[in-house]
Amino acid sequence: MTLSEALAALGRGDTSVSELVASLWRRIEELEPSVHAFVSLGDPEDLVRNANSLSQRPLRGLPIAVKDNLATLDFPTTCGSRILTGFRPPFDATVVARLKAAGAQVQGKTNLDEFAMGSSTEHSAFGPTRNPYDFDRVPGGSSGGSAAAVAAGEALAALGTDTGGSVRQPAALCGVVGLRPTYGRVSRWGLVAFASSLDTVGVLARSVRDAALIMSIIAGHDPRDATSLPLPSQDYTQGLGEDLTGMRIGLPREYVPEELSTEARGLVERWCEAARDLGAEVVELSLPLTEYALPTYYLISSAEASANLARYDGVRYGLRVMGERVAEMMAATRTAGFGREVKRRIALGTFALSAGYYDQYYGKAQRVRTLIAREFEEAFAKVDLIIGPTSPTPAFRIGEKEDPISMYLSDVFTLPSALAGLPAISIPGGEVEGLPFGLQLIGPRLSEEKLLRAAHALERALS
Numbered sequence: 166m167t168l169s170e171a172l173a174a175l176g177r178g179d180t181s182v183s184e185l186v187a188s189l190w191r192r193i194e195e196l197e198p199s200v201h202a203f204v205s206l207g208d209p210e211d212l213v214r215n216a217n218s219l220s221q222r223p224l225r226g227l228p229i230a231v232k233d234n235l236a237t238l239d240f241p242t243t244c245g246s247r248i249l250t251g252f253r254p255p256f257d258a259t260v261v262a263r264l265k266a267a268g269a270q271v272q273g274k275t276n277l278d279e280f281a282m283g284s285s286t287e288h289s290a291f292g293p294t295r296n297p298y299d300f301d302r303v304p305g306g307s308s309g310g311s312a313a314a315v316a317a318g319e320a321l322a323a324l325g326t327d328t329g330g331s332v333r334q335p336a337a338l339c340g341v342v343g344l345r346p347t348y349g350r351v352s353r354w355g356l357v358a359f360a361s362s363l364d365t366v367g368v369l370a371r372s373v374r375d376a377a378l379i380m381s382i383i384a385g386h387d388p389r390d391a392t393s394l395p396l397p398s399q400d401y402t403q404g405l406g407e408d409l410t411g412m413r414i415g416l417p418r419e420y421v422p423e424e425l426s427t428e429a430r431g432l433v434e435r436w437c438e439a440a441r442d443l444g445a446e447v448v449e450l451s452l453p454l455t456e457y458a459l460p461t462y463y464l465i466s467s468a469e470a471s472a473n474l475a476r477y478d479g480v481r482y483g484l485r486v487m488g489e490r491v492a493e494m495m496a497a498t499r500t501a502g503f504g505r506e507v508k509r510r511i512a513l514g515t516f517a518l519s520a521g522y523y524d525q526y527y528g529k530a531q532r533v534r535t536l537i538a539r540e541f542e543e544a545f546a547k548v549d550l551i552i553g554p555t556s557p558t559p560a561f562r563i564g565e566k567e568d569p570i571s572m573y574l575s576d577v578f579t580l581p582s583a584l585a586g587l588p589a590i591s592i593p594g595g596e597v598e599g600l601p602f603g604l605q606l607i608g609p610r611l612s613e614e615k616l617l618r619a620a621h622a623l624e625r626a627l628s
């Protein structure tokens with residue numbers, strides 16, 4: 166059942182929150198030992214009890230899962246890291262507060278790559294999450310716990326975060342819908358910072374309608390986030406149901422590279438046909454800077470991460486490993502508290518920002534970022550939306566990508582739009598090697614309404 170179907174059934178009196186919670190918890194008991202989507206879980210009896218007072222609100226007391234890098238009052242917030250051991254935020258993130266105000270309840274916190282750095286959810290201090298379609302495979306990342314929970318029927322919907330693809334790629338690998346909003350459209354207040362100029366909060370859901378519904382609740386200006394756009398939210402479910410008449414959709418050559426399997430290429434062709442059948446015109450175009458997105462992203466995101474993660478010093482949060490002097494305590498705490506991938510990024514970012522290299526690396530990456538954004542602007546003067554795969558392959562095996570570069574390459578199609586701050590969505594696009602394969606749509610800034618409308622039409626045509 167989707168969230169929207171559950172709400173409709175509740176409205177008709179065909180089911181109750183207690184029945185829905187019981188069915189989610191049956192899935193959790195059956196699958197969590199294999200999937201491990203959650204790092205903490207609420208008490209189903211509490212959820213049922215508290216739902217009574219929420220029955221008049223839009224979300225009627227239904228449970229929602231939240232990625233564990235979003236601050237919550239009712240649960241610890243770990244970011245999948247040992248360094249936050251024992252940390253409990255004294256506030257809810259704005260997105261969590263808005264969902265609660267709309268009548269949702271947090272059912273638990275989902276697993277992630279440590280500080281959201283990764284594409285597989287293997288880099289969590291609490292162990293990996295597994296793909297519900299095949300327990301030997303990754304669910305994608307870093308919002309792998311959120312995607313797996315939704316795919317496994319353990320959650321009706323979940324919040325995730327997308328810095329360079331962490332909502333869209335796990336959605337693609339787990340066969341669910343993943344929406345990344347325009348940078349600034351959804352408040353980052355209470356999202357533990359990874360790369361502040363790229364971080365966004367997004368939605369993982371079982372349908373485009375559900376993603377639109379949750380987006381309508383969490384979007385809108387927040388004075389507590391300095392980069393929040395000064396615009397109210399809107400009802401994104403409104404335009405759903407229309408076809409694609411009059412829309413121009415661009416297929417970039419660079420998003421269908423040689424390396425893509427024949428099966429995957431076949432799917433891309435099918436998507437374009439479906440779009441044409443729905444009234445759209447599909448045109449080929451080129452985004453030649455695509456190949457520069459990866460090095461640009463890893464320089465900028467690691468530089469920002471090295472600054473953001475400086476605050477975990479053994480004094481202010483969570484873990485403290487004692488030493489003779491303060492500097493030794495800090496070094497011991499960070500050595501014990503951070504995992505390998507996080508240390509790699511801090512080292513890379515610190516180097517990229519160091520005196521004498523700043524302009525050569527960080528400065529240059531910022532200039533390339535501007536060119537990438539400009540290239541998208543030029544494309545969107547010609548087309549309404551861009552289509553392509555979300556990820557080059559379906560879910561890979563746990564342990565398969567040991568070398569960091571091969572892992573980073575799974576983000577080639579999600580990084581460029583992230584650098585440009587654009588909204589994008591992944592929807593189930595069929596199967597490759599018998600596993601889910603995601604269709605990505607990218608739109609210009611603040612085009613969420615059009616993006617969701619097109620995704621909804623394609624979702625129906627492809628299901």
Ligand code: GLN
Nearest residue numbers: 281282283328329330331
């Ligand atoms: N996989 C990318 C990275 O490792 C993106 C992560 C994200 O979006 N949080 O940085």
